[in-house]
Amino acid sequence: MTLTDTSTVIDPGHFRTVLGHFPTGVVAITSTDSAGGPVGMAVGSFTSVSLDPALVAFLPDKSSSTFPKIRESGRFCVNVLGAGQQDVCRSLAMKGSDKFASISWTPTNRNNPRIHECIAWIDCTIETIHDAGDHFLVIGRVTSLEVDDAASPLIFFQGGYGCFSSTSLTAPGEADLLRPLSIVDQARSEMDAVARELGVECCASVAIRDQLVLVGSSMASTLPTSPHTRLGQRMPFVPPLALPLMAWSEGRERDKWIGRGGGALDRALLEQAISRVRDRGWSLVLRSDAQVRFEGAVARLPLTGATGDLASDVTEAARALSLEGYEPAEIEPAATYDVRIISAPVFGEDSQPALLLSLYQLPRQLSGATVEQYRNRLMTAAERVTARLGGCTPTVT
Numbered sequence: 001m002t003l004t005d006t007s008t009v010i011d012p013g014h015f016r017t018v019l020g021h022f023p024t025g026v027v028a029i030t031s032t033d034s035a036g037g038p039v040g041m042a043v044g045s046f047t048s049v050s051l052d053p054a055l056v057a058f059l060p061d062k063s064s065s066t067f068p069k070i071r072e073s074g075r076f077c078v079n080v081l082g083a084g085q086q087d088v089c090r091s092l093a094m095k096g097s098d099k100f101a102s103i104s105w106t107p108t109n110r111n112n113p114r115i116h117e118c119i120a121w122i123d124c125t126i127e128t129i130h131d132a133g134d135h136f137l138v139i140g141r142v143t144s145l146e147v148d149d150a151a152s153p154l155i156f157f158q159g160g161y162g163c164f165s166s167t168s169l170t171a172p173g174e175a176d177l178l179r180p181l182s183i184v185d186q187a188r189s190e191m192d193a194v195a196r197e198l199g200v201e202c203c204a205s206v207a208i209r210d211q212l213v214l215v216g217s218s219m220a221s222t223l224p225t226s227p228h229t230r231l232g233q234r235m236p237f238v239p240p241l242a243l244p245l246m247a248w249s250e251g252r253e254r255d256k257w258i259g260r261g262g263g264a265l266d267r268a269l270l271e272q273a274i275s276r277v278r279d280r281g282w283s284l285v286l287r288s289d290a291q292v293r294f295e296g297a298v299a300r301l302p303l304t305g306a307t308g309d310l311a312s313d314v315t316e317a318a319r320a321l322s323l324e325g326y327e328p329a330e331i332e333p334a335a336t337y338d339v340r341i342i343s344a345p346v347f348g349e350d351s352q353p354a355l356l357l358s359l360y361q362l363p364r365q366l367s368g369a370t371v372e373q374y375r376n377r378l379m380t381a382a383e384r385v386t387a388r389l390g391g392c393t394p395t396v397t
Contacts, residue, residue, distance in 0.1 A: 023157040028079040028092055029058055030105070030113040031070040038100045038113045041066040042089045044156045045135075046078060054142035056122060059135040065095070067136065071129065076140060077112035078122040081154040083163030088115060089154070109144060120147045168192055168218050172232045177215060180206040183355050184216035186388050187346065190381040191218035191357065198374055199223070201360040202381075207245045210260065212237040215355075223361055235298055236315045239265055240273060240326045244345040245353050247278040248394055264319035273327040281345070281393070282375055287338035288325040293317050295340075333369040342375050344382040347391040354389065357382050 024044035033039050045059035056078060060067040070076050081088055091099050105113040108123045115121075124140030131137075152163045168188065184191075184204050191202040195218040204216035211234045238260040239246075246257050258270065277283050285291065294317040301314060331337070339362050348354035359378055366374070386393060 020158045023155050026081050026154040026156050029076050031073045031076045033069045039066050039069045040092050042092045056140050058138055075110050075125045077108055079115040079118040080120040082119050083152045083154050086161050119149055119151055176208050180215050187385040190385050194381050195220045200362050203358045205356045207237050238315050238318045241318055242356055243277045244283045245356050247274050269323050273323050276327055283343040285341040286325045287340050290320045331368045335368045336365045344379045346382050346385045347393050349390055351392045351394040
């Protein structure tokens with residue numbers, strides 16, 4: 001039985017205030033009029049409706065002077081606006097003028113305006129239109145769509161415009177990442193807490209065969225964020241990268257990993273660094289010219305995999321890293337350090353590293369005492385995740 005209360009009167013101002021606490025994305029709905037000229041409106045009521053068939057929807061106000069032109073055309077394009085496109089919203093809100101005078105666009109295959117520099121566009125035909133109070137509910141059938149720029153979207157919240165940057169991300173779920181991603185899910189709360197408390201980025205990495213894969217990231221809200229994520233990026237796993245993932249390995253597996261270094265690193269020094277990591281349970285990387293070159297080579301890798309010349313560049317840059325800067329033997333409390341990475345392993349039930357948690361984007365020139373505080377907090381997080389997994393930290397002998 002459905003109960004309908006038609007006697008309740010909701011104050012429109014109060015309704016708008018309460019609903020204003022729900023953030024919405026902003027899109028530009030575009031089409032052409034009967035003369036072929038561009039028409040458009042900015043809306044915050046766009047949503048996906050169905051995967052099969054592919055349907056989307058938006059809700060124009062019945063008082064809109066633009067929607068009748070879109071309705072007449074029978075088609076529209078949804079332009080997902082980026083954080084820097086507030087000017088597009090302002091232009092589309094103007095009345096009695098050429099809204100597109102300052103907007104650059106090109107036509108889609110259905111002749112709808114595709115606004116330049118938008119994040120994505122979705123071309124549609126009007127499927128159905130339903131009455132919805134003082135609005136219409138317009139259902140559109142998707143005919144084509146594409147992402148043009150994976151940037152931060154424009155958000156409308158509490159009467160103002162802003163942007164969104166996720167502080168908690170996970171790599172795409174490829175087949176060989178399903179197990180690592182389930183571990184990241186269990187580590188997420190600890191990663192978020194570490195990032196928030198220390199004001200840094202906390203990342204999670206795994207080794208899969210001969211590749212090192214970034215599978216998760218939590219970032220302090222105070223850090224500058226990039227609109228492009230490197231999550232899911234794969235790079236050659238060669239020494240001395242991610243030493244804690246190999247520090248408890250023995251025999252053939254470790255020999256294969258060392259062999260990928262091509263003999264560039266002194267094996268005796270590498271073994272000493274491995275022993276230090278195993279004894280203390282954490283790893284440290286300091287800034288050096290070689291480290292900066294290596295990070296630059298990694299940044300040039302495509303997100304879809306590490307192959308060809310770019311992968312070779314990463315391998316060669318890794319081989320040029322100095323073990324002295326990678327695993328310094330001592331950290332003096334009164335000295336200052338330019339730290340690039342602090343890492344600690346999470347152990348599984350087999351007492352082998354299942355995940356590597358790492359701190360990135362640390363402040364420059366930290367005192368040794370502060371480095372120890374950062375390290376201790378990270379190790380606490382790694383120990384808690386290990387316990388959550390039912391894992392066991394191996395005993396140092």
